[in-house]
Amino acid sequence: MPYYRRLYELLRKHIREGVYKEGDLLPSENELCSLYQLTRPTVRQALSALVNDGYIRKQQGKGSIVNKIPQGIGILSVSGTTTALKNQNLKTITIEKPRVITWPGNFMFGLSETEKESGCIYMTRLRLLNELPIFYDISYIPNINLPRFTARKFDNRSLFDVLRKTYQLEITSGEQKIRAIKAEQKVCDFLQIRTGHPVLHMERKMHTNRPGLNIYSSIYCNTREHAIYGTF
Amino acid sequence: MPYYRRLYELLRKHIREGVYKEGDLLPSENELCSLYQLTRPTVRQALSALVNDGYIRKQQGKGSIVNKIPQGIGILSVSGTTTALKNQNLKTITIEKPRVITWPGNFMFGLSETEKESGCIYMTRLRLLNELPIFYDISYIPNINLPRFTARKFDNRSLFDVLRKTYQLEITSGEQKIRAIKAEQKVCDFLQIRTGHPVLHMERKMHTNRPGLNIYSSIYCNTREHAIYGTF
DNA sequence: GCTAATAACTTGTAATTACAAGTTATTATT
DNA sequence: AATAATAACTTGTAATTACAAGTTATTAGC
Structure with missing residues (x-):
């Protein structure tokens, strides 16, 4: 170093x-x-x-x-989602274990040929803050040179921690689209909110230190109690 | 330079x-x-x-x-809101002209003593993209050494352009809180949407090159057609 | 005691040199 | 012709020196 x-x-x-x-x-x-x-x-x-x-x-x-250390949920910052939280009780539950799928049609971001060909590792997780569900995450990772990935466990551990420690993958930058939407039924169930309640929807493309390998997430966020906090 | x-x-x-x-x-x-x-x-x-x-x-x-140049509405980037838009037709309308008020109670961010004492310049604006209202902005600026500010016009010109060119004020960094909320009646009227439609609410604190002087905005955003786009 | 000049800090900008490490095109070898 | 070694690039890290410009504490003068 x-x-x-x-x-x-x-x-x-x-x-x-x-x-x-x-x-x-x-x-x-x-x-x-x-x-x-x-x-x-x-x-x-x-x-x-x-x-x-x-x-x-x-x-x-x-x-x-x-400067003041960000105390909110620093999901907008580059570093992993879990890191910004200090004393708060954040728990992650894997809903669908990682499995290989074909990329969804009409994907949120444009994909390179390499990404298209290699297929996609798909997983969904729920993240709870003080026992309350806050984030419903859908992750898409190109299946490029990530041996035994689908066999790994992520409970109570940031996906990015695993990627960094096991595969030396680091997020270097990224792009995101943010919308306020009426949540569909499935998302409402996971986040334990009324149908049609406003929900924050983020679509993120994260660039890594391995050129050509990007990680994608679609994140639904209940902002009733906690706002998304970020610095720029 | x-x-x-x-x-x-x-x-x-x-x-x-x-x-x-x-x-x-x-x-x-x-x-x-x-x-x-x-x-x-x-x-x-x-x-x-x-x-x-x-x-x-x-x-x-x-x-x-x-890299690809951001084509969306680059409000999440540091530079002024108008800058990221290139060929799109963005128009700004001042709803309430700048006037000096006392700081609202329960302000979204903590204020320094200097800021509290100097009072606050308040203004509201509506920003339209292709004739459709997208942003409803409420701006709060501490009244510190900004001569003749309330007399200035901002129509079709970014607030930040005026601040930079007239007062040599530049945004250096900032923090923001983002929520998805049900819009109240007044906001819905301005953004021309149904009552209760989900709306993106951003509360931003922007640090400037003049130490101790921060600019605050509360922004309501209609994300039905356009997502907020940002890089990190 | 107050004020203004000054000295002693701080960070900002910039040239110079050297080598390490990753990528790509070339060349030599088989 | 395919492969492997090499050379010629690229950016990354790091020491050294010098002065400019902003801030703060000290000092001299009144």
Whole structure:
């Protein structure tokens, strides 16, 4: 792991654990240099990654100021869904275990030839916050070089954790379409809401560090109690 | 304007105008160096800003690959709402002209003391896409050093354009809460939809380059025809 | 005691050099 | 002709140096 990345991970951990609180100043770039035996460009690379991910903001002449950690459900952020939640009780239930299907006709995003040919791993999950169902997820993953995937279990573990640890797959960026819709019967049942209740529908395409491999989800979200929170 | 910024603006313009199309490779970093008489760190700074804003992705050993330009309604991106739309006919109507009010009780985000003391500029606008109302915007701006703001006109011009050009205010980042709700009567009237139709509700806090000055909006969005599109 | 200049910080920009690591086209070998 | 090694690219990481520009604390002068 490169030096700038190590420093990034360390500072990120410190911020998340409250070593540096909201409004605090990080050590200055020169201090970080001498603390960790790095040069300024390297330190700046780590800091700009933190700025990028919303952990700090910088002000010329002043320093690196720690931002408030997102407390809501940070599903809009790049990092996995589970990560943004800290003390809240989030549980994941697999409704349909992963199985290989042919891609649905009229898919939400355009597919490459490679993706079309390789078929699709399909699974549905329900995610509960404090015992209340919040997300109904339908995931579509191209069946490209992911051995034994359908045999894996995801209960109480983020799909993205498995992808990262087992297949070294990381989400690098993505696109999404968001709508407010009247939920159909099946979705209402899963989310335990009245038929026709407004529901947030997200269609996401997530790019990974493996070029050409994208992960797709269709997510229905009950926002009655919790809003979707995101930074940009 | 710094060199890296100039190169960023130029390449961004070229991508938006189609000089480089989706999937194309930009000139290599070394080519850009000799083309514009810059050094590689400077070129890389410009490119990483383009990666950041989703215009390109990079692949080691290959090059900088141009991404698809977002064609939807790019309200989730940092840049102003109007910018992401290209050939579509977007019109803005001011419903309530900017006026100074006291901050509403139970405001959607916590306010600093400075913000509370300085009062609030309030305005509401309706934005139409191809003659159809899509967004109903309520904006709240702290009345801090913005001379003659209430006298300005915003018809058919992005609020953010005025803020940038008149007051050198730029949005640097922000946070938002998103919900699917049943629209109340007034909102339905503005958006020309049936009472109780699902509507997307966004509450946004936008940080600016002027430390301590944030812009707030509450946006109701009709997503029946158009989805909100964003990259991350 | 107050004010203004200054010094000592902070981050921002930029050139230079060097090598590592991934990709692609070329060349040599079989 | 197909394959494997290689060379010539590409971007990634990292140290070094220098000065510009913004912020804050100190100091000198009144």
